[in-house]
Amino acid sequence: MPATVSIHGQWSTRLAFILAATGSAVGLGNIWRFPYIAGENGGGAFVLVYLACILLIGLPIMMAEILLGRRGRQSPINTMLTVAREEGLSRGWGLMGWIGVLAGFLILSFYSVIAGWALAYVFKAGSGGFTGLDADGSSELFGAMLADPEALLAWHTIFMVMTAMVVARGVQSGLERAVTILVPALVVLLIILVGYSMAQGAFADGLRFLFRPDFSALSANAVLLAMGQAFFTLSLGMGAIMVYGSYLSSDAAIAKTSGTVVAADTLVALLAGLAIFPILLAAGLSPAQGPGLIFVTLPLAFAEMPLGLYFGTLFFILLVFAAWTSAISLIEPAVAFLVENLGATRVFATTTVAMLAWLLGIGALLSLNVWAEYTLFDRGILDLLDYLTANILLPLGGFLIALFVGWRMTERSVQSELRLKLGWLFTLWYFLVRYVAPIAILVVFLRAVGLV
Ligand code: PHE
Ligand code: NA
Secondary structure, eight states: OOOSSBTTBOOSSHHHHHHHHHHHHSSHIIIIIHHHHHHHTTSHHHHHHHHHHIIIIIHHHHHHHHHHHHHHOSOHHHHHHHHHHHTTOOGGGHHHHHHHHHHHHHHHHHHHHHHHHHHHHHHHHHTTTTTTOOHHHHHHHHHHHHTOHHHHHHHHHHHHHHHHHHHHTOTTSSHHHHHHHHHHHHHHHHHHHHHHHHHHSOHHHHHHHHHSOOGGGOOHHHHHHHHHHHHHHTTOSSSHHHHHHTTSOTTSOHHHHHHHHHHHHHHHHHHHHHHHHHHHHHTTOOTTOGGGHHHHHHHHHHHHSTTHHHHHHHHHHHHHHHHHHHHHHHHHHHHHHHHHHHOOOHHHHHHHHHHHHHHHHHHHHHTTTTTTTOOBTTBOHHHHHHHHIIIIIHHHHHHHHHHIIIIISOHHHHHHHHOOSSHHHHHHHHHIIIIIHHHHHHHHHHHHTTOO
């Protein structure tokens, strides 16, 4: 008989879960990563494929991941072992949990570096550093930050300590409440920015860039990147949503909850795109400039708009918060596992994982300056970590989740956990999990390596 409550605690209400899962989903992925990857891959067609992946792969896999977490009620590794045992399946499925823990650790290491950029920009904005900035000045400001390993290290360290402090205190420690204010505030600020873009930016060009698909420009690799972005932005395929699901009460509706989280995440990403591209295009900057995209573009808007000093500072503060609520979900799977299997305290487990990720993060931030010449597959450490996790590890994790829930668990267990009242909705979801998601992931993988 599976446990009805996790030893790590439980969300106070279904809303608390929605807030925490939204906190995990909405982050740098929406505001930093989505625009830069979409920009590098030509916009329109990429965005359409991304949205299709969100709906046809992301949403159904999110439901599957929450379902698994709630059934196993433990860290992803032990959840997989427990559910596999209940279903009479191989212990090998525990490996899926391990892949997730590894992915979370790798993501956290570079995520913290990028969140450090956002922290640095809070202070640049607040001290009037954007005043009078033009496109060249903005690029120089960003370049100067990347060239300064000590500053990057300081911000990276501060962010990692912030993350560890929250995780060490446990599941219901206040951050879930912060999200209630944070996400709506972020949406309001993004809407203000979109308003500015409409008035001052090349709005029609921005719209065209984002939403007019040109499929002839879409490479097999761009499709892989769109799918990877869908996994990354929804926090799927590595157990973050699974471990959050393990703290969800038995009577909460999984489908409705997932729908809410996916909608909020997609809204934030699209608003970010609508805000950024018109400003970028009006300033004559290249959409394909890579990870610096928002850090070069947004200061231009804040330099010009009324009250730009305040809006700019507030924006980067909100971005740091959004990154913070995502980062805590990146280590929670590993921490829960160490507590379960080594009897470690949360404080010890958190410190250990955060320190290791911090060390790897140092490698990532050095790859932006002193180690810039060391590359593998033409990528520095940070770039490689980003590419490998989002485009390979997360979709692989999602593929295994779809296989497990769609093909290995009995339909009865799945149905009894999901408890969808509408029969056709279950049929649709089950079809997506059994066929559409795994086949799509497989085909995208094979095409990207040139096998089909
Ligand atoms: N979804 C987060 C974002 O968009 C990143 C993340 C990925 C968080 C995977 C947890 C797990 O920023
Ligand atoms: Na996201």
